[in-house]
Amino acid sequence: MNMHYTAEQEGIKTEASLIKAGNDLLVVLTGGDMPHIGAAVCCDGKGNVKEAALPGHKDQIVMKIMAERLGKVAGCSVCVTGGIHIDGITGGQIRLVMELCERLTDEMICSLNETGVLP
16 A cells, blocks of 8 residues: 655645655655655654654654654554754744644544545
8 A cells, every 4th residue: 555645835845755664654845945854753643753864954843743643543653754954934924834734633533434444
């Protein structure tokens, strides 16, 4: 299973690819001017979380929220990795990125529930 999701508003685009890895889930989250790998967050079905971020990156903040929500719903381990970069990002754009990622998470949860592809 590999599903792709996009959320875009005010010229900011975020994308997530959801991949089923055995009984677990992997999400690749990218967006902005320069998609990249800046962080990874893994959460098991019990809510235990491990984060790793490259120096100067803050991508793990939104990834942690996404991993915890998906892990709670799916009851499995979830790893979210990737990066969203916007040159000269403003506070308003940061809030918008957070909202877009929340939408992506909602869409992934809805798809998992509708397709019955939960572990």
